[in-house]
Amino acid sequence: MRLEQVLVNLIGNALQAMTHTAAPRLTLTIQAGSEQVQVGVADNGPGIEASQLSRVFEPFFTTKSSGSGLGLGLSISGRIIDDLGGRLEAGHHDGGGALFTITLPRDPGPQARPATEEPPPHA
Numbered sequence: 001m002r003l004e005q006v007l008v009n010l011i012g013n014a015l016q017a018m019t020h021t022a023a024p025r026l027t028l029t030i031q032a033g034s035e036q037v038q039v040g041v042a043d044n045g046p047g048i049e050a051s052q053l054s055r056v057f058e059p060f061f062t063t064k065s066s067g068s069g070l071g072l073g074l075s076i077s078g079r080i081i082d083d084l085g086g087r088l089e090a091g092h093h094d095g096g097g098a099l100f101t102i103t104l105p106r107d108p109g110p111q112a113r114p115a116t117e118e119p120p121p122h123a
Helices: 002-017 073-083
Strands: 026-032 036-043 087-092 098-105
Touching: 002 026, 002 036, 002 073, 002 098, 073 087
Parallel strands: none
Antiparallel strands: 026 036, 036 098, 087 098
């Protein structure tokens, strides 16, 4: 369910980003290895400026126009993937646009926290 929330957010963001794209294209890829699984969500929208890539997972940071988003979706998505023992990365798609890559261990093991568990306090 939590992974579904992340995918819905990433796909929704991609669709919004391609609103003014002449021939919008959304690509989902899945690669499964013996140790990990990677899921890629790529679009051919305008992409994310290089100077903004390092900030896209910050709470309340948004590249959308005013009133179009709170800037919490990617922050929450990153936290969910982190809780599952994985990582979420943002980058540029080879064909233009944005690429978000989810990397998860095939066996999350003890590092993945259940959805009901409180996160550990930050030091």
